Amino acid sequence: MGNKVRVRFAPSPTGSLHIGGARTALFNWLFARHEKGTFILRIEDTDRERSTEEFTKSIMDGMKWLGFDWDEGPYHQTERMGLYKEHVDKLMNEGKAYRCYCAPDELEARRQAMLAAGRKPKYDGTCRERTDKPDKPFAIRLKAPLTGVTAIDDLCRGHIEFDNKELDDLIIARSDGTPTYNFTVVVDDVTMGITHVVRGDDHLNNTPRQVLIYQAFGYPLPTFAHLPMIFGPDKKKLSKRHGATSVIEYEAMGYLPEAVVNYLARLGWAYKDQEIFTREEMIEKFDLSVVGKAPSVFDTEKLNWVNSQHLAKYSDEQVAKITLPFLKGLGLEAADIGYAAKAIASERERGKTLKELAEVSAFYFRDHIDYDQNSATKWLGEKGKGILKTLKERLEKLDDFSEPAIAKVFEGILSEMNLKMLDVAQPCRVAMTGTTVSPGIHLVLSILGKKRVMERLERAIAF
RNA sequence: GCUCCCAUCGUCUAGCGGCCUAGGACAUUGCCCUCUCAAGGCAAAGAUCGGGGGUUCGAAUCCCCCUGGGAGCGCCA
Numbered sequence: 128m129g130n131k132v133r134v135r136f137a138p139s140p141t142g143s144l145h146i147g148g149a150r151t152a153l154f155n156w157l158f159a160r161h162e163k164g165t166f167i168l169r170i171e172d173t174d175r176e177r178s179t180e181e182f183t184k185s186i187m188d189g190m191k192w193l194g195f196d197w198d199e200g201p202y203h204q205t206e207r208m209g210l211y212k213e214h215v216d217k218l219m220n221e222g223k224a225y226r227c228y229c230a231p232d233e234l235e236a237r238r239q240a241m242l243a244a245g246r247k248p249k250y251d252g253t254c255r256e257r258t259d260k261p262d263k264p265f266a267i268r269l270k271a272p273l274t275g276v277t278a279i280d281d282l283c284r285g286h287i288e289f290d291n292k293e294l295d296d297l298i299i300a301r302s303d304g305t306p307t308y309n310f311t312v313v314v315d316d317v318t319m320g321i322t323h324v325v326r327g328d329d330h331l332n333n334t335p336r337q338v339l340i341y342q343a344f345g346y347p348l349p350t351f352a353h354l355p356m357i358f359g360p361d362k363k364k365l366s367k368r369h370g371a372t373s374v375i376e377y378e379a380m381g382y383l384p385e386a387v388v389n390y391l392a393r394l395g396w397a398y399k400d401q402e403i404f405t406r407e408e409m410i411e412k413f414d415l416s417v418v419g420k421a422p423s424v425f426d427t428e429k430l431n432w433v434n435s436q437h438l439a440k441y442s443d444e445q446v447a448k449i450t451l452p453f454l455k456g457l458g459l460e461a462a463d464i465g466y467a468a469k470a471i472a473s474e475r476e477r478g479k480t481l482k483e484l485a486e487v488s489a490f491y492f493r494d495h496i497d498y499d500q501n502s503a504t505k506w507l508g509e510k511g512k513g514i515l516k517t518l519k520e521r522l523e524k525l526d527d528f529s530e531p532a533i534a535k536v537f538e539g540i541l542s543e544m545n546l547k548m549l550d551v552a553q554p555c556r557v558a559m560t561g562t563t564v565s566p567g568i569h570l571v572l573s574i575l576g577k578k579r580v581m582e583r584l585e586r587a588i589a590f
Numbered sequence: 591g592c593u594c595c596c597a598u599c600g601u602c603u604a605g606c607g608g609c610c611u612a613g614g615a616c617a618u619u620g621c622c623c624u625c626u627c628a629a630g631g632c633a634a635a636g637a638u639c640g641g642g643g644g645u646u647c648g649a650a651u652c653c654c655c656c657u658g659g660g661a662g663c664g665c666c667a
Contacts, residue, residue, distance in 0.1 A: 139667050174667060231665060238664085247592040248663060266665050284595070293593050293663085301665040308667045332594060332662035355596080355660095362659070390602090393615090397603050400614040419603080422660070426601050429616040439629090476629040487627095537625085552625035564627040 132164025133322045136190075136197070137312070139171045140182035144189030145372045146365055146425060147327060147357050150391045154354055155325045156195045157392065157413040167319060168200035173311060175205070189374040193384050194406065202319070204311050211306035214314045214344070215267055215299060223343045224299060226265040227254040249295035267300040269343060277335040282323070282352035283418050289335040297336050309333060313340040316349060325352040325415065328422070352415050355395050356422045365425055381453055381481030386434035393433075394423045403436045431479040438481075443472035446484070453485035459492040467492075469574045473566040487564075491575065496561040496583070503557060503590065511554035512588050514546065518555060519584040522577070530573040537569065558587030 136152040138144065144152070159166035168190070172178035187201065218224035227250075238248040255270065271294055278288045299310040306314070316324060331353045341348050359369030371377060377387050389404050396419070398404075398412040438446065447468040454461055461467035470491035471484065478484025490496050498507070521536045522528075540551055552568045559580070565571050572580050 137667095141667075171667065177666085227665090234665085242591065242663090245591045249592095264665095287594070289594070295663090298665050303665080305665085307665070312667090327661095328595075329661055330667095333667095335594090353595085358660090360601085364660080393602065395602090397614095400604070402602090402615050421596055423603085424601060426616070429602065432616055435629090474628090477627070548625040550625090556626065562626090566627085568625060 132159060132162040133167065133320050134159050134164065134325055135167040135169050135319065135321055137169040137171050138186050139174060140179060140186060141174065141177040142182055143185035143373045143375055146374065149189065149193060149374050150357060150394060151325070151327055151354060152190060152195050153388060153391050154415065157409055158323065158325060158415050160410045161413045165198045168197040169202045169315060171204050173204045173305065173308070185375065192378055193374060193388055204315065210318065211311055211314055215306060218269065218343055219267065224267050224269050225255060225257065227268045228261055228263045228265045229253055247293065252296060255296060264302040266298045266302045268296040269299050269340060271296050271339050277338050279334055279338060279351050282350055282416050284353055284420060294335055294339065309336050310340060313337050317346050321349050323350045323352060325354065328353050328356050354418060355420055357394060358422050358424045360424055362424065381483065382434050383437045386437040389437065390430045390433045395419045403433065435479045444468055446475050447471040450481050450484050453481045454492060457485055457489055459489060461492055473570055473574055490560040498557060499562045502563045506554040506557045506563070507587055507590050514551055515554050515558060515584055515588050517544070518551065519581065519588065522580060528573055528577045530569045533569045533572050558583050
């Protein structure tokens with residue numbers, strides 16, 4: 128069993144973990160777990176200008192939140208510079224790479240000229256056969272084949288061929304000696320024993336260049352799998368202007384990590400007609416080769432639904448526990464856990480996210496509720512207040528403040544005053560919650576308890 | 591500009607030559623439940639499978655062309 132699957136997620140720490148990256152990480156992780164292989168985290172931080180420790184931490188926090196535990200790493204490319212240098216030297220010694228003395232601005236000018244001439248911009252090979260060694264700064268380029276075809280068999284896309292004429296001698300080390308992306312990726316993937324390179328679609332065109340590097344070394348190719356991208360509603364690559372793109376924002380909005388994972392998994396992947404999966408089910412059913420090829424649009428509405436489905440699996444106690452931090456976010460303390468549990472449980476069908484749930488449950492915890500203007504105008508008029516007065520008198524005498532006992536009081540008022548339930552329930556609801564929307568009114572009253580109910584009725588009557 | 595990739599309801603998708611008068615889910619609409627709002631149940635609407643040619647007895651499924659979208663073409667990653 129020497130061919131255990133080894134995969135990696137290799138983000139650049141130039142931002143926190145975004146939705147697209149999370150999906151790539153997810154598919155790597157699912158594949159690794161399904162195959163009982165190894166999942167490696169590698170931080171591609173060679174861009175010293177833009178990479179930061181904070182982003183590295185933020186990415187790892189995001190992965191932990193989503194539950195993507197890695198078996199090895201995080202490896203940092205900045206700590207592997209010696210390794211890259213060795214590999215560059217090896218190619219130089221074997222004559223598979225060469226020094227290029229062309230200046231960057233010169234290169235840029237040539238690129239523009241080729242573009243203007245309607246040709247594909249690529250290196251013209253000026254220094255390819257050069258034998259002199261001028262005392263000038265130089266970059267190192269791979270001596271790529273001029274003819275032939277470079278082909279890959281992508282697990283998701285199938286067989287893809289690239290004409291080597293379309294490729295050119297890419298730079299593998301800059302004039303300051305640092306290695307470039309395509310080179311470090313190959314060296315890392317080889318030395319880390321990566322068997323499957325699972326990454327975003329945007330790297331598909333990089334692949335033949337990397338294959339050339341594998342071939343220059345004589346290394347066997349890994350299996351590639353290129354995942355489709357995730358778009359915003361306008362079918363453009365998901366970005367900031369589409370709203371939340373960072374996974375930590377979804378955490379802050381009160382989404383469940385397993386729901387985000389479930390939703391992301393269904394973007395590009397499906398198992399029969401199943402929509403809701405536990406982690407275990409996903410790991411069991413996941414199949415990389417069945418992943419779709421077309422990009423998919425991120426749909427918050429469906430994420431909301433998936434979230435509510437997962438939330439529904441929680442017990443009342445669990446829901447209360449995880450909602451508490453969001454109440455705190457609203458500046459509300461829930462000292463009495465038993466009370467909070469009942470209060471939040473009564474609202475649990477009314478919030479798709481924990482944040483929404485905290486918001487709709489907030490009235491239970493406020494000392495002073497604000498009346499929604501329209502609701503107050505409609506239901507706290509003279510008629511409504513009169514009804515509330517009667518209600519208050521009767522509830523006052525009630526020792527057993529249970530839901531059935533309260534229901535009896537309502538029934539009595541209804542028949543004696545010849546009222547409809549709506550006539551009593553709505554003024555009462557406004558008095559208790561400030562709005563016309565809440566769980567069943569008997570339930571709300573019994574949860575609030577006699578003391579709060581009396582206070583709120585009194586205030587409404589005096590309104 | 592050149593190269594590569596992609597294309598089924600508004601959205602996520604099932605489909606891998608006959609089971610498709612194209613299935614499910616989200617969203618939408620209506621009904622039921624009902625003290626409001628949700629949740630739940632039921633139902634409806636919604637895709638001439640991007641377009642055009644082939645191949646075949648038979649095509650959403652295979653081939654070609656076109657169109658549209660995306661990505662890449664850095665001494666960024």
